[in-house]
C-alpha cells in the first residue's frame with residue numbers, strides 16, 4: 118500500500134452538517150448523560166479531547182483531506198457560519214454498539230440537549246484495514262439520502278485520531294433484536310415493517326444507490342418503533358452509464374424515473390466532498406470482503422461456490438454431487454474481489470455466479486428478510502458459508518407447513534434466481550408493482566411514517582417446520598443467536614461439535630472421543646503428546662483455500678495436515694502471544710507475532726477452537 122495520511126491538527130475540527138437533515142432532531146429528550154459512562158479506555162481517551170496530539174497514525178500513509186461542508190441549513194443566513202462542532206460539544210453517554218472501526222456512543226448536544234448516536238471511527242483502524250472507501254461511501258450515502266426510514270447524518274467532524282459521525286439516535290436496537298423477542302412476526306407486523314423497508318429501499322434505489330448488505334441487523338429502530346436503515350459502508354452508488362444502460366435495455370418509465378432522480382441527486386449534492394479520503398493504491402490482500410470482517414462473506418467460500426456453480430450449471434443440483442475436497446484445487450479467485458460484499462445468508466445468487474450486484478440484489482435480500490420475519494428462520498443457511506452459498510445458488514429453501522399463502526407468494530416472487538424477474542425489479546414494473554402485491558392489501562403507503570406502527574406480536578399459529586428446531590438465527594454472531602444455536606445444536610449431523618463440548622485435558626489422554634486422534638493422523642504426534650482438539654477447517658491464505666485437518670496437541674502444537682494425502686503441511690507457531698479470535702459465524706483467526714491465520718471451521722463452530730486454544734494457554738500459564 119502506498120498511501121498517505123496528513124495529520125494536520127490545526128484543522129482537526131473541520132466539521133460538517135448535512136443540510137438535508139439539519140432541521141431534524143432525533144430526540145427531544147433533555148436528559149444529560151454522565152460523561153464517559155461505560156466507556157472503554159480507548160473511547161474515553163478519544164472523547165476526552167478532540168485535538169489529541171497522540172495520534173498513532175503513521176505519516177506518509179494516507180492523505181485525508183477534510184474540507185468543511187458548505188454549511189447551508191435551510192433557515193440560516195449564508196453569512197453566519199454555525200459554530201463548528203467537536204466531540205467536546207457533546208456529553209458522552211453509554212456505548213450503543215461496536216462496529217469494525219470503532220464504537221457508537223450516545224451523545225447529548227450540550228447546547229440543545231438533543232440526543233444523538235455518535236459513530237467514532239478510528240483512523241488508524243480504517244487505514245490498517247484498507248477501509249477508506251467504506252468510510253467515504255457510507256458518508257456519501259448518508260448525505261444523499263433523506264427519508265424517514267433511513268438513519269440521518271447530522272454532523273461530521275474529526276480529531277487527530279478519529280472521525281466522528283453524529284447520527285440520528287435509534288434507541289430500540291435493531292430489527293433482529295425485535296424478532297428475537299417474539300420469535301416471529303404476525304402478519305400485521307410483517308406487513309408493516311416490510312412496507313417501511315420497501316419505502317426506504319425505493320428511496321435509495323431512486324437515488325441510484327444499492328445497499329448490498331440489507332439484513333435485520335442493519336435495520337435499526339427509532340424510539341417510536343419505526344425502522345431506520347443504516348450501514349451503508351458496503352453500498353454502491355450506480356454511475357450514470359449503468360443507469361443509461363438500464364435505460365437502453367428497459368423501455369420502462371420506472372427506469373427513466375430512477376435515472377432522473379439520480380441526475381437530480383447528483384446536482385443537489387455537489388458540496389458533498391467534505392470528507393475526501395484519497396486512497397492512492399489499495400490492494401486487496403485479505404480474503405474477506407470490502408465490508409466488515411466476520412459477518413461478511415469470505416471471498417474464498419464465494420469463489421468456491423461460484424466455481425462449483427459454474428461447473429454444475431447444466432448438471433444436477435450442487436449439493437448432490439459436489440465434492441468438498443475438490444474445492445482446494447481451485448486456483449485463483451475472481452479478480453474483482455472487492456465487489457464481493459454482503460452477508461452470506463442474504464447474498465443473491467448473481468453475486469455468487471457473476472460477482473455482480475444491482476438494485477435487484479437488494480430485492481433478494483428483502484425476500485430473505487420477509488421469510489425471516491414471518492418464520493423466525495433464515496431461508497438459506499448452511500453450516501459453512503460455502504454450504505450457504507450452495508443453498509442460495511440452488512434456491513434450496515423450505516417453508517413451514519402452515520405458511521400463509523399470500524406471504525409465501527410474495528417471498529416466491531422476490532426469491533427469483535433471475536434478478537430482472539424479481540417483483541420490484543425495474544424490468545418487472547418497479548416498486549409500484551411490488552407495492553400492489555396482495556400481501557399489502559389495506560396498507561396506506563403514504564402515511565406509513567406518520568402512523569404509530571402496530572405492536573410487534575408473534576403469530577397466533579407458530580410456524581410449523583418439519584424438524585421443529587427453533588432457529589431465530591442470524592448471520593450476526595454478536596447477537597449471540599448463532600453461537601448459542603451452534604453450541605446447543607440438537608442436530609445429529611453436528612456431532613463433532615458436540616464431541617468437543619467438554620473441557621479439554623492437557624496432560625492425560627482424554628476419554629473424550631474428540632481427543633482420540635484418527636489413526637491416520639497419529640503418526641504426526643510426538644511421543645507422549647495427546648490431542649486436545651482436532652477437526653476439518655478451510656485454511657485461507659491470500660487467494661488460496663485449502664482443506665486441512667487442524668490438530669491442537671498437548672505440547673502444545675497446532676499442526677495442520679492435508680486430509681486427502683495425509684501429509685503434514687505445517688504448523689501455526691505456538692507462543693505466549695498467540696491469539697485466537699472469532700470472525701463471524703464460521704470463521705476464526707489465529708494471530709501469531711509474524712502473521713495471522715484465517716480459518717473456517719467446517720462444522721460451523723469456531724468458538725470451540727478459540728475456547729480450546731485459550732484453555733491450553735491458561736493451563737500453560739498455571
Ligand SMILES: Nc1ncnc2c1ncn2[C@@H]1O[C@H](COP(=O)(O)OP(=O)(O)OP(=O)(O)O)[C@@H](O)[C@H]1O
Pocket residue numbers: 213214215216217218219220221234236268284285286287288290337347348350408409410
Ligand atoms: N444510529 C444509531 N443509533 C443507535 N445505535 C446505533 C446507531 N448506529 C449504530 N448503532 C449501534 O452500534 C453498532 C455498531 O454500528 P456500526 O455502524 O459502527 O457498525 P456495524 O454496522 O455493526 O458494523 P460495521 O461498521 O462493521 O459495518 C450497531 O450494531 C448498533 O447496535
